[in-house]
Amino acid sequence: MRGRRASLGQRAYLVANGAILFFLLAPLAVVAVFALNPTPFIQFPPVGVTTRWFEKFFASAEFMGSLRLSLEVAAAVVVLATLIGAAAALALARGGLPGTRFLTALFLAPLMLPAILTGLALFQALQLAGFGRPTWALVVGHTLVAVPYVMRTTLAVLSDFDRRIEEAAASLGAPPLRVFFEVTLPIIRPGVIAGSIFAFIVSFDQFPISLFLVTPSRETLPVVLFNYMKFDLDGAIAAASMVSILLALAVVIVIDRLVGLRATMRF
Amino acid sequence: MPPPLPTASPASITLERVTKRFPGGVVAVDKIDLIVEPGEFFSLLGPSGCGKTTTLRMIAGFEAADEGRVVVGGRDLTHVPVHHRDMGMVFQSYALFPHRTVAENVAFGLRMRGVARPEMAARVASALAQVKLEGYEARRPAELSGGQQQRVALARAIVIRPPVLLCDEPLGALDRKLRQAMQVELKELQRALGVTLVFVTHDQEEALAMSDRIGVMNSGRLEQVGAPADIYDRPRTRFVAEFIGEINLIEGRVHDGGFIAADGRVLPVSSEKGEGAAALALRPEKLRIVSSGAGVIDGVLSDASFLGDQVLYTVTLADGRRLLVKERNPGTGALRQNGSTLGVRWEPRDAVILRNA
Numbered sequence: 001m002r003g004r005r006a007s008l009g010q011r012a013y014l015v016a017n018g019a020i021l022f023f024l025l026a027p028l029a030v031v032a033v034f035a036l037n038p039t040p041f042i043q044f045p046p047v048g049v050t051t052r053w054f055e056k057f058f059a060s061a062e063f064m065g066s067l068r069l070s071l072e073v074a075a076a077v078v079v080l081a082t083l084i085g086a087a088a089a090l091a092l093a094r095g096g097l098p099g100t101r102f103l104t105a106l107f108l109a110p111l112m113l114p115a116i117l118t119g120l121a122l123f124q125a126l127q128l129a130g131f132g133r134p135t136w137a138l139v140v141g142h143t144l145v146a147v148p149y150v151m152r153t154t155l156a157v158l159s160d161f162d163r164r165i166e167e168a169a170a171s172l173g174a175p176p177l178r179v180f181f182e183v184t185l186p187i188i189r190p191g192v193i194a195g196s197i198f199a200f201i202v203s204f205d206q207f208p209i210s211l212f213l214v215t216p217s218r219e220t221l222p223v224v225l226f227n228y229m230k231f232d233l234d235g236a237i238a239a240a241s242m243v244s245i246l247l248a249l250a251v252v253i254v255i256d257r258l259v260g261l262r263a264t265m266r267f
Numbered sequence: 268m269p270p271p272l273p274t275a276s277p278a279s280i281t282l283e284r285v286t287k288r289f290p291g292g293v294v295a296v297d298k299i300d301l302i303v304e305p306g307e308f309f310s311l312l313g314p315s316g317c318g319k320t321t322t323l324r325m326i327a328g329f330e331a332a333d334e335g336r337v338v339v340g341g342r343d344l345t346h347v348p349v350h351h352r353d354m355g356m357v358f359q360s361y362a363l364f365p366h367r368t369v370a371e372n373v374a375f376g377l378r379m380r381g382v383a384r385p386e387m388a389a390r391v392a393s394a395l396a397q398v399k400l401e402g403y404e405a406r407r408p409a410e411l412s413g414g415q416q417q418r419v420a421l422a423r424a425i426v427i428r429p430p431v432l433l434c435d436e437p438l439g440a441l442d443r444k445l446r447q448a449m450q451v452e453l454k455e456l457q458r459a460l461g462v463t464l465v466f467v468t469h470d471q472e473e474a475l476a477m478s479d480r481i482g483v484m485n486s487g488r489l490e491q492v493g494a495p496a497d498i499y500d501r502p503r504t505r506f507v508a509e510f511i512g513e514i515n516l517i518e519g520r521v522h523d524g525g526f527i528a529a530d531g532r533v534l535p536v537s538s539e540k541g542e543g544a545a546a547l548a549l550r551p552e553k554l555r556i557v558s559s560g561a562g563v564i565d566g567v568l569s570d571a572s573f574l575g576d577q578v579l580y581t582v583t584l585a586d587g588r589r590l591l592v593k594e595r596n597p598g599t600g601a602l603r604q605n606g607s608t609l610g611v612r613w614e615p616r617d618a619v620i621l622r623n624a
Contacts, residue, residue, distance in 0.1 A: 164362035172376035
């Protein structure tokens with residue numbers, strides 16, 4: 001019977017996908033249970049539901065300050081990485097530059113390099129130059145590793161871009177700048193936006209690079225969480241994780257709603 | 268019927284020794300001289316890589332000529348950027364703006380020209396009516412068929428009332444039936460608008476069917492420019508003779524006002540001046556099959572292909588060479604028998620002599 005065989009295949013497909021989803025989401029469930037369970041250690045099954053860890057998190061000046069710093073840095077990184085990454089992708093795909101392959105590899109290099117080395121190198125360079133560890137160094141460090149993401153997603157869209165579309169616009173009387181803003185940019189937008197979302201997440205979750213560039217009075221959320229875990233492991237850590245997960249999700253949804261990621265991805 | 272779009276008066280196009288070299292030293296277009304008359308439907312025809320598209324792109328301004336001048340409507344455009352050239356352009360890939368609706372696509376050129384909204388709406392509606400796409404204003408290109416997308420591209424190009432319309436294989440991506448229908452429509456539209464149209468194609472039937480004149484290109488040069496019948500009946504070079512339609516070539520030489528084949532046979536031609544190696548070119552439909560001995564050459568019928576309206580016979584001569592002969596389908600169902608010996612003849616005026624370069 002054809003129907004039965006198909007349903008068997010379908011079942012296998014569902015099971016495989018279910019397993020993948022479980023693998024991806026189970027840690028989130030653990031964190032959620034931990035965040036809501038009243039005992040100050042990981043316990044299963046949970047003995048109740050409480051909001052005390054969330055209260056602790058939101059009441060802590062240290063957590064709040066670091067969350068604020070993380071968001072500020074991430075916002076700056078999104079803007080910078082998007083501008084640099086998209087511009088670099090355009091130059092590489094369009095500029096007819098000599099050594100395009102080499103330049104592409106160079107720009108993507110921070111992806112290959114362990115971030116901890118990038119952080120160390122930045123730290124040493126800043127010390128040598130006598131800059132210390134200013135906030136902008138965090139932005140620079142994060143941007144360095146975020147740019148390749150924007151570049152990759154933008155290059156992907158550019159690779160199957162029919163340049164006749166731009167020529168058509170030019171023949172209809174659009175000068176180069178208008179061609180760019182009215183035609184090129186709207187068409188590559190989905191790639192640029194996807195890249196900027198990656199940039200946000202890379203910065204907001206960034207740990208190894210931040211580790212070298214924060215000062216004790218000015219730490220990002222992942223660094224604060226790490227230090228907190230070293231000394232007191234309780235539900236506040238899980239609550240903080242939940243908050244940062246939800247924040248990242250919120251940012252993705254807001255960007256999607258604002259600029260219509262799905263609408264532009266449709267074709 | 269909507270009122271026809273008023274157009275700018277059609278412009279002539281003059282190319283003077285226009286040359287394009289690509290990096291690596293390849294000469295894509297080699298000192299082309301050409302004049303396209305105002306309101307003419309002119310086709311650039313040739314195999315891929317012959318330079319036809321590059322020539323069109325130099326007229327449009329997408330490529331800069333390395334040498335020579337491009338003059339349109341008396342204005343030297345050689346160094347004028349694309350967006351100031353005021354030409355309509357239609358591409359094989361349609362090149363519609365995927366993020367805009369049909370109406371927005373068509374309105375684009377008007378917006379660039381700062382046309383006021385009420386006039387813009389009227390002109391967009393009129394252009395869409397011209398290409399029979401009323402009611403599709405709010406659609407996106409991705410929701411349209413290939414033929415419909417090409418109509419949008421056409422509307423977008425004509426709405427700006429260009430004095431010159433350039434088409435780069437515009438029907439190349441469409442299937443055969445649709446392509447033929449679009450050929451007729453495009454031709455009608457061109458006549459209605461009176462616009463000068465330069466049409467690039469590798470499809471000889473398309474060029475013959477649509478054009479007022481054709482320029483046949485090969486290796487960056489114009490081999491011959493002329494009316495379709497001219498090009499077909501009186502090809503001037505072997506390339507043109509062989510590229511367009513089917514043709515029989517008999518090698519030999521011109522001597523004493525006549526043509527002597529390589530085997531020494533004197534073949535009927537209209538009187539020809541000069542001397543030297545040449546080929547005799549004969550279209551298959553200009554040849555007639557007669558009884559053995561009554562023709563110019565005898566041969567054996569070795570193959571018959573039924574083409575529908577015509578039958579294509581292959582006649583193998585004594586020396587092994589083959590002649591193609593096309594006859595009208597008699598409609599009786601009876602084709603000539605393979606293996607029969609017969610004669611082939613032609614009128615001297617139908618024989619074209621092609622001098623060796």
